[in-house]
């Protein structure tokens with residue numbers, strides 16, 4: 006038995022503002038809250054947004070990898086506004102903060118720590134429109150928001166069906182000036198989402214299909230991430246990220262993400278890099294368990310082995326971004342305690358093959 010569902014309405018547009026305005030104006034008197042980065046406030050796009058939407062409130066105080074305290078600030082701000090529409094324009098941190106904010110209004114619960122367990126008060130659910138400005142997060146298509154306890158360096162997931170955005174609007178103009186390093190790490194995040202969906206206990210033919218399409222697009226375009234990056238490459242990577250989002254929205258992530266969390270929490274390894282350095286060792290470990298999928302993928306890509314596949318990825322990535330643990334200040338002796346923190350419940354256990362501590366230590370050594 007398997008099932009697939011994703012309730013997010015997807016819109017691709019070369020002017021997201023028109024789409025946002027259409028949706029918002031379908032409400033009689035919308036009370037709009039825009040959540041985005043500080044820098045976005047000074048862009049021409051933001052001015053256009055101000056001209057197009059009659060009235061809105063905005064919130065810019067976004068923390069990279071949002072913590073309990075930054076989400077609490079955003080929630081406290083939102084309590085006074087009671088928005089009918091929340092618009093998130095940004096990467097995963099913005100969209101995850103917006104999800105927490107929208108859920109707080111929906112549950113009428115304005116304490117971030119209680120939000121995880123509180124039930125619904127059946128007040129109106131604000132509309133959530135997620136507009137990604139990177140081609141990797143996938144958060145616009147998932148029902149979970151990652152929130153960090155930065156004091157204890159622990160990751161929490163606000164995860165329930167009502168957390169799905171109502172709309173995901175993709176506009177290639179928003180990603181066209183993404184710095185190359187961010188493009189790389191977000192593309193690698195999307196690549197990880199695709200593989201994690203393939204070697205996942207919850208995979209199904211639909212998630213597999215989306216994952217394959219995503220990997221194909223990424224392999225065709227990764228090497229073209231050279232300045233000036235053609236707009237078609239950006240568009241293909243945005244579509245790849247969307248496919249990856251549709252794939253892992255139904256499977257969740259698995260071992261690669263589980264291993265990545267302490268690397269980001271303790272050594273600030275960018276998320277997309279932290280969760281893709283383990284892809285090759287995991288490909289080798291999981292190869293047998295997903296033999297048909299790998300054969301299919303290699304056939305589509307016209308490659309003969311996973312080694313050839315990975316050399317293609319590595320050939321593009323190496324020398325462009327640091328891609329080994331030692332390059333992030335991690336010492337060999339750190340691998341011992343990182344190992345203990347690599348087993349995140351509800352992530353590591355999604356991996357199609359059960360991984361022992363010995364397996365994961367070997368993976369960390371290969372990543373080193």
Ligand SMILES: [Fe+2]
Pocket residue numbers: 142194197198262276280
């Ligand atoms: Fe990710």
